[in-house]
Amino acid sequence: MRQFYPNPPNEPFTLEEFEFYSHCRLEVLLAIHHIKEHQNGKDLYEECMKNVSQDAQQVMQNMAQDSYSHYILRVAACVSKWTEWFIDMETKLFRMRICREDCVQALHQAFAVSYRIVAFDSLTHSEKNWMRATTSQNDIHKSRFYMVPFTECNDLIRDRRVLIRDGFCVLPKKDLIHVICYHFRSKIVSQMKTLKKGLAVHQQEIKRLTFIFDKLTSYYASKTYTATYQQAHEGPPFHFTLETIDHVASRHYPLCMQHLHDKLREHHHLKYNGRLQYRLFLKSLGFKVEENLRFWNTEFTKKISEAEFQKRYAYSIRHTYGLEGGRKDFEPYNCQQLSDSAPPKSGQYHGCPFKHWSSATLEVNLNEKKIGRDKIIPIIKASEYGKHQTACQLYFEAMHPLSAVGSFRLDNIGLYPSEYLYMSIRAFLP
Structure with a gap:
């Protein structure tokens, strides 16, 4: 074992x-x-x-x-x-x-968990048809099934791969691996909460x-x-120009970058942290320094002169690409860095919405995007519990076709903003 x-x-x-x-x-x-x-x-x-x-x-x-x-x-x-x-x-x-281990034995030995067993013959006609359609066993009529509380089968329920009866999931033995992984994960989560408290002393x-x-x-x-980073520099799975960036931002940006883009269009300006976060994001998408300069120049010169833009902002954009000063080539921020950044003050829009926004602000924003109430609540709960990556993944699921999301691994969403965009583009590809 x-x-x-x-x-x-x-x-x-x-x-x-x-x-x-x-x-x-x-x-x-x-x-x-x-x-x-x-x-x-x-x-x-x-x-x-x-x-x-x-x-x-x-x-x-x-x-x-x-x-x-x-x-x-x-x-x-x-x-x-x-x-x-x-x-x-x-x-x-x-x-x-x-x-390839015996999950029944593992559940009993490691977690002292056992479940009520039902025989195939005890299932209703429709339940038997479900099992025949979803289980490849030839001798399914000899199989035993396990009644597992639905709270322990989240991934099976999410993927609609389980039969539910009276608050229990009816699982063939092969699906108990999902349950044992649930118990394993739950135990680690609990132990790490205790560990964090202990580390404080x-x-x-x-x-x-x-x-x-x-x-x-x-x-x-x-x-x-x-x-x-390599994916961005080898060329993303699409190409968009500065002329189509508004469409891409509204449909494919993660919430953090969409918020920055919208506020930039609204005010024709962003403060330092927001500017740095957004221009590094554009860089991660393969934007060359000339494109980044043109993007910011076009927007900022709606409020200031060309000369003022060149004096106050052009240098820092070139510096981002390692073309000025110490010539360090800056890497885009990852999601952990955005989450750990100082909370935005009045007039600032940087950071991670799932970390830095209040639940009320987040709810208003999600409602504006016409997301259903049944999807908003889990996003807000994950945010409140400090599960910012999970909240971002749930947001992705809410914003994209169910048929596309079901075939994707969402693990990388919530690690880098650019990964969200790549996944979003793929979700809408035919």
């Missing part, structure tokens, strides 16, 4: 091992982040292991080191504010490894490890950024 990480390890290990184990684990989680889920779990795990170093493979194969690395990254994720991403990737890793110990956590965060940011 695979590990469920019930308790943190208490054996001592060196600071060098601490850094080594954590880096290996992060390497594996990043490989999972970038892997394409078109094969079964076993193949996915094997494919993932091919994409990591020999050191990382050995750490994952050693039960003690597997546990060390998992718990070290728990702490790093809490300190470095990529908790939600860590939980998502650990759950995916667990799913890859558990897919151990600041001195944490400071000793800051340099390691900083390196892990830099490595995480560089690797999650690389795919998006």
Whole structure:
């Protein structure tokens, strides 16, 4: 049986091992982040292991080191504010490894959970037809089904792949993997909330490890950024011009960038943080410096002269591309950086709406976009609970055709604003 990480390890290990184990684990989680889920779990795990170093493979194969690395990254994720991403990737890793285990046994042993069993013959006629249509078993009439509370089957319900009866989902044995992953994730979420509270009283110990956590965060940011940045510079899956940017912004921008664009058009100006956030976003979409300059020049000169624009703003745009000053080529902000930025003050519009807006402001904005009440409430709840990436993903689902969203992996939404745009474009492609 695979590990469920019930308790943190208490054996001592060196600071060098601490850094080594954590880096290996992060390497594996990043490989999972970038892997394409078109094969079964076993193949996915094997494919993932091919994409990591020999050191990382050995750490994952050693039960003690597997546990060390998992718990070290728990702490790093809490300190470095990529908790939600860590939980998502650990759950995916667990799913890859558990897919061929006996999930019934795992549920009972690891989580002390068991469910009422019903036989195929006890199902109604329509329920039997549903099971025949959705289950490939030839001997389905011999199968046993499990009555699982619907709250433990969110992904199956979301994808409309489950039979519901009296508040319970009727699941064949093969679908219990969704339930065990639910319990695994729920346990990690609960334990990490406790961990965050505990870290608050151990600041001195944490400071000793800051340099390691900083390196892990830099490595995480560089690797999650690389795919998006390369995609932009290899050419996005579409091409739009400054003349069509309003249409693209209204239909495909994430909420944070759409808000900036709308306010820029309204006021013909943005304050410093908003300007920097938006021009780096345009850069991430492949806009050349000349296009970025023309975009801002066209809008700002509706209120100021050409000479004033050149004097006050042109230099900073060229600086963004590494053409002035220290000639540093600036990278676009990721969603974590936007979330961590200083909250916008009066007249400012930068940051992350799901982090910085009040629930009332967010609700007004979502209503203006004609989003249904049934979809607005989960977005606001996720925002209130601090699940900003989840809120952004729910917003994406609300703004795009259900048929398209159902076939997409939304994991990258909420990591980089440009990734939202790419996914949005694809959702509307024939």
